Amino acid sequence: MTKEELVLRKTLADNVRSIRKKKAISQEALGDIAGLHRTFVGSIERAERNVSLSTLVALSIALGTSVPRLLTKTGGTK
Numbered sequence: 001m002t003k004e005e006l007v008l009r010k011t012l013a014d015n016v017r018s019i020r021k022k023k024a025i026s027q028e029a030l031g032d033i034a035g036l037h038r039t040f041v042g043s044i045e046r047a048e049r050n051v052s053l054s055t056l057v058a059l060s061i062a063l064g065t066s067v068p069r070l071l072t073k074t075g076g077t078k
Contacts, residue, residue, distance in 0.1 A: 007073075011072070012056075012070055015069065015071075015072075015074070016041075016063070017045045020063065026038075027042050027045070030059075030063070035058055036055065036058065036059075056070060
């Protein structure tokens, strides 16, 4: 895996966690809304998963945001 891929996974992980927490929903609730298992959501938030496009779309809909927003590093993202 390249450095760029690791950075992108970390960005996605940080953004999913940040948006989920701002909406005050659990990993389990996000999983239910997005049609994903809660442990899968946790592994995404730990940057352990290389997610598919369909998973990105499901997460963006469930979080009320866009796919580009999930993949864009922000000032609040480490």
